[in-house]
Amino acid sequence: xxxxxxxxxxxDPDILEGRTEKYVDTPYGKPSDALILGKIKNVDCVLLARxxxxxxxxxxxxxxxxxIWALKEENCxxxxxxxxxxxLREEIQPxxxxxIDQFIDRTTRRHCTLYDGQHSTLSGVCHxxxxxxxxxxxxxx
Numbered sequence: 001x002x003x004x005x006x007x008x009x010x011x012d013p014d015i016l017e018g019r020t021e022k023y024v025d026t027p028y029g030k031p032s033d034a035l036i037l038g039k040i041k042n043v044d045c046v047l048l049a050r051x052x053x054x055x056x057x058x059x060x061x062x063x064x065x066x067x068i069w070a071l072k073e074e075n076c077x078x079x080x081x082x083x084x085x086x087x088l089r090e091e092i093q094p095x096x097x098x099x100i101d102q103f104i105d106r107t108t109r110r111h112c113t114l115y116d117g118q119h120s121t122l123s124g125v126c127h128x129x130x131x132x133x134x135x136x137x138x139x140x141x
Contacts, residue, residue: 001044003076005067010082011049026069027119032057035074046074060109078138101134
């Protein structure tokens with residue numbers, strides 16, 4: 001099952017066939033919006049609008065931990081995330097679609113990890129390297 005966190009303009013539920021909505025709660029609070037369950041070419045998918053379907057949540061206020069927890073609880077094995085942002089490379093123009101392998105996170109005032117020692121099912125603190133922040137196998141596909 002594929003989780004899709006849609007960013008600005010890329011969170012249209014019409015991409016899913018046979019869709020249903022599911023409202024959930026997590027130990028970190030509510031995700032950005034309802035989970036939209038459906039299929040893309042017969043593959044089970046779960047779509048979540050990062051900023052809410054009415055685009056009311058600022059980037060620094062997105063409950064990223066609740067979003068990831070909700071997709072994990074829905075048994076998503078992979079998460080594809082879209083975003084509308086700029087680039088430091090002049091050859092990448094507005095409207096270009098790019099699969100990135102690195103990023104600079106300028107989002108502030110948010111929790112950066114699920115593994116902060118605060119939740120009973122996630123014991124201890126976990127340090128995650130960011131040298132290669134994306135799944136190599138998924139990028140190859």
